[in-house]
Each structure stands twice: as C-alpha cells, then as structure tokens.
Amino acid sequence: MNVIETALPGVLIIEPKVFGDARGFFLETFHKQRYAEAGIPGDGLEFVQDNHSRSRKGVLRGLHFQLENPQGKLVSAGTGTVFDVAADVNPDSPTFGQWVGVELSEENHRQLWIPPGYAHGFCVLSDVADFQYKCTALYHPQSDSGVAWDDPDLAITWPINNPLLSEKDKALPRLSAAKRDRLP
Ligand SMILES: Cc1cn([C@H]2C[C@H](O)[C@@H](COP(=O)(O)OP(=O)(O)O[C@H]3O[C@H](C)C(=O)[C@H](O)[C@H]3O)O2)c(=O)[nH]c1=O
Numbered sequence: 001m002n003v004i005e006t007a008l009p010g011v012l013i014i015e016p017k018v019f020g021d022a023r024g025f026f027l028e029t030f031h032k033q034r035y036a037e038a039g040i041p042g043d044g045l046e047f048v049q050d051n052h053s054r055s056r057k058g059v060l061r062g063l064h065f066q067l068e069n070p071q072g073k074l075v076s077a078g079t080g081t082v083f084d085v086a087a088d089v090n091p092d093s094p095t096f097g098q099w100v101g102v103e104l105s106e107e108n109h110r111q112l113w114i115p116p117g118y119a120h121g122f123c124v125l126s127d128v129a130d131f132q133y134k135c136t137a138l139y140h141p142q143s144d145s146g147v148a149w150d151d152p153d154l155a156i157t158w159p160i161n162n163p164l165l166s167e168k169d170k171a172l173p174r175l176s177a178a179k180r181d182r183l184p
Pocket residue numbers: 051053061062064065073120121122139166168
C-alpha cells in the first residue's frame with residue numbers, strides 16, 4: 001500500500017494494493033500490522049466502531065468532531081465519489097484554520113486517515129455514495145459538535161454549490177464563534 005502525507009500533520013492518504021482479475025478486484029481495507037507501521041491509528045488508539053452512511057448527489061455531511069472522546073477516522077467511499085475534507089479547528093494548533101480535501105471513490109479506492117482532533121466532512125459528487133469508516137472512539141452524542149461547512153475563515157473550496165444539509169449542519173457555528181467554546 002502507498003501512504004501519502006498531506007499539509008495537515010498526521011492526515012494521510014492511503015492507496016491500498018488492488019488485485020484485479022477477470023472477476024473484478026480484491027483489496028484489504030484494513031490490516032492491523034501494516035497500518036500500524038504507517039502510524040494508523042497510532043498513539044495507543046484502536047478502532048472501536050465502524051460506520052456506514054449512504055448519501056445522494058449534492059449531500060454534504062459536516063464539518064463534525066466530538067469535543068469529548070474525539071474520534072480518529074479511517075474513511076473511504078465503497079461506492080460512488082465524495083470530496084472528503086479534514087480541517088484543523090484547534091485554536092492552539094500551528095495549522096489552525098487549514099484544511100485538506102481529497103477525492104475518494106470506488107474507482108481510486110483511496111482512504112483518508114484523520115487523527116482525533118480534526119473536523120471532518122464530505123460532499124457527494126456521484127448519484128449516490130456509500131461512505132464507510134472506522135472510528136477510534138465510540139459515538140458520544142453529548143459532545144457532538146462542529147463548524148459550518150462554508151465558514152469564511154476556513155474557506156473550503158467545495159466542488160458543489162447549495163448542498164443538501166441536515167438541520168443540525170445548517171445550524172453549525174462559524175469557526176470564530178465556536179473557538180470561544182474551546183474546540184478540541
Ligand atoms: C455519527 C453517528 C450518528 N448516529 C445516529 C444519530 C442520528 O440519529 C443519525 C444521523 O446522525 P448524523 O446526522 O450526525 O450523521 P452524519 O451527519 O453522517 O454525521 C457524521 O458525519 C461526519 C461526516 C462524521 O465524520 C461523523 O462520523 C458524523 O458526525 O445517526 C449514531 O447512532 N451513531 C453515530 O456514530
């Protein structure tokens with residue numbers, strides 16, 4: 001497998017080895033030893049929850065993080081194509097306000113590793129996308145938090161306009177407002 005560093009410390013693009021043949025393809029989507037050698041999940045963490053969401057074209061989920069029990073996430077698109085974003089929303093971080101975006105798809109089989117403490121979101125570019133991911137902490141709704149997808153300080157260049165958002169995501173605060181509530 002190929003591991004590519006990004007501009008955000010610890011955020012890694014993984015390109016698994018794909019075995020294609022006349023039937024289709026096979027790939028390992030996780031391998032404890034090989035991923036540990038790449039520092040995933042690292043820091044004594046382990047994956048404890050797997051998630052799967054299906055979204056139609058134009059949906060945007062994010063930007064989310066958990067204030068307590070922050071989750072590291074190993075994400076990919078099993079079907080379809082998404083634009084996936086990790087953003088640094090920690091005001092004490094030297095890369096505060098920076099973000100990285102990567103296209104994940106059933107064609108490129110790419111994964112993105114997002115360590116705990118970053119905000120995460122994605123938008124759907126295909127007719128439908130099945131988004132699967134492993135998390136290093138359990139869902140903790142009491143500390144579910146986030147920042148607005150279109151925050152002007154982050155200025156994420158999403159490849160879609162007028163996304164379909166949940167009511168929760170429509171109400172997410174701007175980074176400057178959220179900062180006063182001490183982000184992760
Ligand atoms: C995240 C989660 C949600 N739920 C329930 C709570 C709601 O009744 C329903 C939908 O939840 P929500 O609208 O928060 O789902 P997403 O908008 O996809 O949230 C996720 O989207 C972004 C991209 C993320 O990185 C996080 O994993 C997560 O915040 O599933 C659970 O039961 N367990 C869970 O772990």
